[in-house]
Amino acid sequence: MSFMWNVVYVIIALVIVKISQWLWQWSNPNCQGSGKLPPGSMGFPIIGETFEFFRSSGLLEIPPFFQKRMLRYGPLFRTNILGSRTVISTDADVIYEIFRQENQSFVQSYPDIFVKVLGKDNVFFKKGDIHKHIKHATMHLIGSEGLKRKLIGFMNRTTREHFKLKASQGAFNLRHAASDMVVSYITPQMISNLEPETQEKLIDHFKAFNIEWFQSPFALSTWKTVYKVLRARKEALKIINEALNERKDSIEKQGDFLDTLLEEMKKEGSIFYPASIVSLLLNIGFVSRDSTSHATALTVNFISKHPRVLTELKREHEAIVQKRDDKEAGLTWEEYKNCMPFTRMVIYESLRLANLGTIIFRKAVKDVEVKGYTIPAGWIVAVAPSVVHYNSKIYENPLEFNPWRWEGKDLQSAGSKTLMVFGGGARQCIGSDLARLHLAIFLHHFVTYDFSVVQECEIYRVPFPFFTKDLLIKISPKSPS
Numbered sequence: 451m452s453f454m455w456n457v458v459y460v461i462i463a464l465v466i467v468k469i470s471q472w473l474w475q476w477s478n479p480n481c482q483g484s485g486k487l488p489p490g491s492m493g494f495p496i497i498g499e500t501f502e503f504f505r506s507s508g509l510l511e512i513p514p515f516f517q518k519r520m521l522r523y524g525p526l527f528r529t530n531i532l533g534s535r536t537v538i539s540t541d542a543d544v545i546y547e548i549f550r551q552e553n554q555s556f557v558q559s560y561p562d563i564f565v566k567v568l569g570k571d572n573v574f575f576k577k578g579d580i581h582k583h584i585k586h587a588t589m590h591l592i593g594s595e596g597l598k599r600k601l602i603g604f605m606n607r608t609t610r611e612h613f614k615l616k617a618s619q620g621a622f623n624l625r626h627a628a629s630d631m632v633v634s635y636i637t638p639q640m641i642s643n644l645e646p647e648t649q650e651k652l653i654d655h656f657k658a659f660n661i662e663w664f665q666s667p668f669a670l671s672t673w674k675t676v677y678k679v680l681r682a683r684k685e686a687l688k689i690i691n692e693a694l695n696e697r698k699d700s701i702e703k704q705g706d707f708l709d710t711l712l713e714e715m716k717k718e719g720s721i722f723y724p725a726s727i728v729s730l731l732l733n734i735g736f737v738s739r740d741s742t743s744h745a746t747a748l749t750v751n752f753i754s755k756h757p758r759v760l761t762e763l764k765r766e767h768e769a770i771v772q773k774r775d776d777k778e779a780g781l782t783w784e785e786y787k788n789c790m791p792f793t794r795m796v797i798y799e800s801l802r803l804a805n806l807g808t809i810i811f812r813k814a815v816k817d818v819e820v821k822g823y824t825i826p827a828g829w830i831v832a833v834a835p836s837v838v839h840y841n842s843k844i845y846e847n848p849l850e851f852n853p854w855r856w857e858g859k860d861l862q863s864a865g866s867k868t869l870m871v872f873g874g875g876a877r878q879c880i881g882s883d884l885a886r887l888h889l890a891i892f893l894h895h896f897v898t899y900d901f902s903v904v905q906e907c908e909i910y911r912v913p914f915p916f917f918t919k920d921l922l923i924k925i926s927p928k929s930p931s
């Protein structure tokens with residue numbers, strides 16, 4: 451009997467040793483070779499520090515998850531989030547270098563939930579030449595040439611009509627209004643010959659997509675949102691697939707983006723195939739609406755609290771209209787490029803403070819030396835340009851909305867080492883031109899109205915911005931001054 455007990459004790463002791471060993475290895479992952487890992491903590495076994503990563507914070511603050519660790523470990527630290535060993539960087543130079551080394555030392559690598567929601571055929575998840583090619587083709591539609599040649603007139607008319615309608619309707623949700631505008635001009639540009647009811651349905655599915663699914667995996671509400679988004683995705687895929695199948699063998703040309711992509715697909719050695727075309731159209735619809743409507747609501751939110759900014763915007767846009775021979779004509783590309791320096795400053799400042807691309811994920815494909823530390827191959831690298839945008843060493847009074855800080859700076863590009871709202875390097879946002887033009891056209895029409903805020907918005911970060919109360923406003927034709 452005592453022998454049996456001895457065996458049991460030995461087994462228990464072995465299990466305890468094994469678990470302790472595993473726990474020790476969890477907390478102290480080793481860095482193969484002679485390298486040194488960045489400082490940090492790996493958190494609890496299995497869940498790591500995921501809980502804390504998703505803890506909510508105010509819109510205009512560096513999330514405490516980052517703040518606490520930056521204080522303790524500096525701008526480069528290790529952690530474990532979403533089941534992955536991760537190094538986080540909040541340092542502008544390091545982030546910029548990581549973007550620059552796309553496809554060399556780092557490749558894009560988002561948590562599984564992104565792949566599930568966006569689909570594996572998404573341009574987001576393609577690499578190397580295929581990625582380059584898809585990006586190039588997309589520029590036909592939303593690169594500056596496509597915008598100038600085709601989209602600007604349509605965007606302008608759609609925005610003007612939406613505003614006219616809103617002026618007769620009382621209070622409205624600004625984010626939803628901006629979202630309606632975006633889907634109304636982008637959807638027919640992608641597929642122009644849908645039956646009106648089918649187009650309405652597709653637009654509704656695009657509208658159901660929302661980055662709010664990227665929240666704590668431990669909350670039931672996250673999974674409810676994921677389910678809603680996946681259902682919308684499935685329905686939207688069905689509609690786009692049907693449109694593609696109808697169009698594939700047709701000789702009639704519609705001149706839309708679907709035509710452009712089908713022509714690309716027919717070229718010898720093309721990297722396009724039906725599923726990748728459908729996925730691209732779906733994702734342009736999904737992503738353009740969500741990101742741009744958030745940016746618009748936040749921009750108006752900032753402006754509504756800064757009357758001096760509003761006055762200056764009004765002055766700039768009135769001057770543009772005054773100079774036109776035809777006062778009813780829409781905004782031209784030349785006006786957009788040359789006549790709205792202040793609007794551009796407002797857009798840059800709003801994007802900086804809105805900080806929509808809170809965190810961006812990559813994976814090290816080999817051991818990489820960074821500032822005296824080693825990021826081991828296979829580890830996730832999460833960069834937080836959002837922290838750079840609120841850095842007081844780079845921006846004086848960083849939490850203040852001050853468009854004048856951009857005076858005299860080059861504001862034509864999509865970013866720089868200190869402003870990475872659209873990411874950077876080979877994976878810089880495909881829609882940055884579209885998003886900025888959208889904001890400019892929106893403001894051009896918006897400031898021709900008087901407006902009042904009916905409900906201020908309430909937003910927090912988890913870590914992406916999340917609206918708990920939407921901005922409700924009322925607009926009316928401007929009273930004569």
Ligand code: HEM
Pocket residue numbers: 558573574575585592733734735737738739741742745801806807810811870871872873874876877878879880881882884885
């Ligand atoms: C204010 C609005 C927007 C913001 C702040 C924004 C932000 C970003 C950021 C930070 C990235 C880089 C992600 C990474 O490096 O992993 C990105 C990539 C991307 N964005 Fe945007 N975006 C906006 C608007 C748009 C629009 C209008 C579209 C329309 C199609 C779009 C489509 C994409 C796509 C497809 C990528 C992936 C590019 C690639 O992997 O090469 N975005 N965006």
